[in-house]
Every structure is written in structure tokens, then in C-alpha cells.
Amino acid sequence: MELPLFAVLQRTPRVILTLSLILFSLTIVPALYSLLANPILTLSVSSSETNGPPPSDDMHLSHLNSSPVATSTSRTQIRDENEQRCDLFKGEWIPNEEAPYYNNTTCWAIQEHQNCMKFGRPDTGFLRWRWKPDDCDLPIFDPREFLEMVRGKSMGFVGDSISRNQAQSLICLLSRVEYPEDISSSPDKAFKVWNYTSYNFTLHAMWSPFLVKTTKADPTDPDCNLFSLYLDEYDTTWTSQINQLDYLVISSGHWFYRPVIFYENETISGCQYCALPNTTQLPLYYGYRKALRTSLRAILENFKGLAILRSFSPQHFEGGPWDKGGDCVRTRPYRRNETIPEGADLKIHDIQLEEFRAAEEEMKKKGLKLRLMDTTQAMLLRPDGHPGRYGHLQTAELSLRNDCIHWCLPGPIDSWNDILLQMMKTEK
Numbered sequence: 001m002e003l004p005l006f007a008v009l010q011r012t013p014r015v016i017l018t019l020s021l022i023l024f025s026l027t028i029v030p031a032l033y034s035l036l037a038n039p040i041l042t043l044s045v046s047s048s049e050t051n052g053p054p055p056s057d058d059m060h061l062s063h064l065n066s067s068p069v070a071t072s073t074s075r076t077q078i079r080d081e082n083e084q085r086c087d088l089f090k091g092e093w094i095p096n097e098e099a100p101y102y103n104n105t106t107c108w109a110i111q112e113h114q115n116c117m118k119f120g121r122p123d124t125g126f127l128r129w130r131w132k133p134d135d136c137d138l139p140i141f142d143p144r145e146f147l148e149m150v151r152g153k154s155m156g157f158v159g160d161s162i163s164r165n166q167a168q169s170l171i172c173l174l175s176r177v178e179y180p181e182d183i184s185s186s187p188d189k190a191f192k193v194w195n196y197t198s199y200n201f202t203l204h205a206m207w208s209p210f211l212v213k214t215t216k217a218d219p220t221d222p223d224c225n226l227f228s229l230y231l232d233e234y235d236t237t238w239t240s241q242i243n244q245l246d247y248l249v250i251s252s253g254h255w256f257y258r259p260v261i262f263y264e265n266e267t268i269s270g271c272q273y274c275a276l277p278n279t280t281q282l283p284l285y286y287g288y289r290k291a292l293r294t295s296l297r298a299i300l301e302n303f304k305g306l307a308i309l310r311s312f313s314p315q316h317f318e319g320g321p322w323d324k325g326g327d328c329v330r331t332r333p334y335r336r337n338e339t340i341p342e343g344a345d346l347k348i349h350d351i352q353l354e355e356f357r358a359a360e361e362e363m364k365k366k367g368l369k370l371r372l373m374d375t376t377q378a379m380l381l382r383p384d385g386h387p388g389r390y391g392h393l394q395t396a397e398l399s400l401r402n403d404c405i406h407w408c409l410p411g412p413i414d415s416w417n418d419i420l421l422q423m424m425k426t427e428k
């Protein structure tokens, strides 16, 4: 579909407004997300690709002080009766001198953008924390236990680059026992399949940042940054695969801040940051809710295993928005009472909770399992876990943005896999 942007310019008297919309949609917003846009699991990405995390709602955290955390690091086994009662997602970060459990020489799966130590991050304290739920202890990921549980099974991650971030963390955590064989059926880096041959366990990473059917608004333009989202249609690249999987971890969020056109019933129902004439401007939340609902329906219809919806992963820009020098330079977690969560993050999180609850009901009726991995609150407490300026080579080039969205590897995102294993154990 061609966008008649310049025709619009000639016809409308509101040239200034339209021009600013066009400039916004063509230049600023796409740059925000180019960082998230790279679906490629390469180990050698040039630093120039790291040019823009998304806009942030100023979180006004600078006034908060960071008091030292003094909690026991002792670990105990979770008893069965405790597992049932313990809310894994309410807790604090406590020191863990044993971490990290891998590094950039022992694990090849760390993507350049997240290889913070390689790019000279000077502090290492951020590596040495673990998540402590209030009512129980969360065991650190045990790679052997995990691989025994998934022997002869398969697991898929569906989502954007943060979903991939977790899959790479999992590969690194498992690397103490085994490295997988790449058995991807095509050279498409957006769809990777690995086989842990000693365990006959396959791991799939499936790229679908909007979760629903998506096309470029102008398919003839390779640089087109305007997407058409078919909010009521499945992205069959993953929905057609999931019937062969035993575990599925699905997540999304950040890409919905981009310029997009929403389609429903095969016709345009609205758009966001687009300069289409006579098209209703709809908020990202509108599209997000519908897209999530559609994906959960796809799971309901096609998947028989344990499905996990991982909640929104918050960003931590401070001192300005992402494109005005915003950065994340903290070196330690917040205590729970220090954070002021606000802004877009939590609205997406609210939608996830609501849609999860509705879908969970439906699933229950059919005897299917959908669970929520609600890590948003835990990650709000980790402003210290992002690459910041250490997601690329240290140059004077101002166009290189700070990445306060993805997570360093090793880093706090490793805890998502502690939680994942715990959730899998609870289901057994």
C-alpha cells in the first residue's frame, strides 16, 4: 500500500500540522525503535545499529536514595505446600555473591548489544543479586534439573528482542551443561531452532514483535517504518508452529509505540502516528489489547502445553528521554519502596493482566494451562541492569543512544529463567 503522504501535503491547508506528523512518523519514531528492530541473532552487530531505544515517560527517580540491602543470602528448598502459597512476583532483590553463573567467555550466545562487560562497563555489582519472593526462596536456576524436566520436550519463545534476550539468557545458563546444535530449518535469523541433543530438547525463538499478522505499509520500500497490523488475524509464522511445542513463553509491548495502521475485518480501523487522511487516530493501547487478545486466542485454539505470558519489561531512562541524553547509570537495585512506577509501562501491564485473566478463564474451561510471569515489578527495581552506554563501542558519536530497555547478559534477566523453572516445577 502506497502512502499518499505528499499528495496530502499538496491538498491540505494544514500543511504545518501534516508536515510535523510526517516528520514525526518518518524520522523520529522509527529511530526510537531501530534498536528493537534487529531480529538477527548475530554475534557481531555493528555498533551503528544501536541508535535508538524508545521514548520514555520520565520516571522522576533521581531524588530517591539507595539504601543498602541487608538480607540473608541463605537458600532453602521450597516445600510443596509453600510453593502453592508463595507469590513469586512480590519480593526484593538480595545480594548473591555466587553470581554470575556464566560470562562472555563461557557463553557464545550473548548478543553484542547485551555484552556489557565487553564494552567496558566498569561496575560488576549489578551481577550479584538474586530475586527473593517475600514468602519463599526462589532457587537459582539449575541447568541439569531444567534439562531433565524438558527431556524429549520442546519450548518456544515468541516476541520481540526482549523475548530473545531471555532465550539467550537461558542458553547461557544451560551452557554449563550443554551447548545446543543449531537445527533451524531456514537461514532466517528471526526463527531459530536449537537441539540439546543429549536431552532431545528443542528450543525455538520466534520473532513476532506485534504478535499478530503484520506487513509493511509499503512493501516496495525496504526502509519502510510504518507497519500494518491485522489486529484480528494470527501471525501464522508462530501460530502454525505451536501445536508441536510443550512450553510457550509469549511477550510483547515495546513495538506498539511505533507508527502503525490498525486493520480489523480487513479494513483500516485507525492508526497511530500516521498521516493517512480521514483515519481515526487510535492509541497504542487500543491496538495492544486487541493484538494480545488475538494471540491468546491463537494459543487457546492451537496449543496444548504450558503457556506463559511474560509481562511488560520496563525501561529506565533518567535525566531525559531516550533521544535527549536519557541514560541509566545506576549501579544497584532499588528497594521496593523507592520506585515510583508510572507511565506507559504500567498501562500495558494493566492490559496484560486484564487480558490474561479473561483468557485464563477460557483456557480453564477447556482444561488448558495459561500462566502469568509477572516480572514487571521485579524489573522496575533494576535500573542498574541495562546496557546503557555499554551496549556498543565507546565512541564520541552522539547518535549512539543509551540502551535502557534491553538487559545485560549476565544480568537480572537471568532471574526470569529462575522463575520460569520454578513455574514449570509448580505445574508438575
Ligand SMILES: *[C@@H]1O[C@H](CO)[C@@H](O)[C@H](O)[C@H]1NC(C)=O
Pocket (backbone or CB within 6 Å): 102, 103, 104, 105, 106
Ligand atoms: C569467565 O568465567 C570463567 C570461569 O568461571 C573464568 O575463568 C574467566 O576468568 C571469566 N572471564 C571473564 C572475562 O570474566
Ligand SMILES: *[C@@H]1O[C@H](CO)[C@@H](O)[C@H](O)[C@H]1NC(C)=O
Pocket (backbone or CB within 6 Å): 104, 105, 115, 117, 118
Ligand atoms: C569479555 O569481557 C571482557 C571484559 O570483562 C572483555 O575484555 C572481552 O573482550 C570480552 N570478550 C568477548 C568475547 O566478548
Ligand SMILES: *[C@@H]1O[C@H](CO)[C@@H](O)[C@H](O)[C@H]1NC(C)=O
Pocket (backbone or CB within 6 Å): 152, 153, 154, 200
Ligand atoms: C525426541 O523427542 C521427540 C518429541 O519432541 C520424539 O518424538 C522423539 O521420538 C524423540 N527422539 C528420541 C531419539 O528420543
Ligand SMILES: *[C@@H]1O[C@H](CO)[C@@H](O)[C@H](O)[C@H]1NC(C)=O
Pocket (backbone or CB within 6 Å): 183, 195, 196, 197, 198, 200, 201, 202
Ligand atoms: C535432537 O537430537 C536428538 C539426538 O541426536 C535426535 O534424536 C532428535 O531427532 C533431534 N531433534 C530434532 C528435532 O532434530
Ligand SMILES: *[C@@H]1O[C@H](CO)[C@@H](O)[C@H](O)[C@H]1NC(C)=O
Pocket (backbone or CB within 6 Å): 264, 265, 269
Ligand atoms: C468486524 O466484523 C464483526 C462481524 O461482522 C463485527 O461484529 C465487528 O464489529 C467488526 N469490527 C470492526 C472493528 O469493524
Ligand SMILES: *[C@@H]1O[C@H](CO)[C@@H](O)[C@H](O)[C@H]1NC(C)=O
Pocket (backbone or CB within 6 Å): 277, 278
Ligand atoms: C475525507 O472525508 C471528507 C468528508 O467525508 C471528504 O470530503 C474527503 O474527500 C475525504 N478525504 C479523503 C482523502 O478521502
Ligand SMILES: *[C@@H]1O[C@H](CO)[C@@H](O)[C@H](O)[C@H]1NC(C)=O
Pocket (backbone or CB within 6 Å): 067, 335, 337, 338
Ligand atoms: C524503605 O524500606 C527500608 C526497609 O524497610 C527502610 O529502611 C527505608 O527507609 C525505606 N525507604 C523509603 C524511601 O521509604
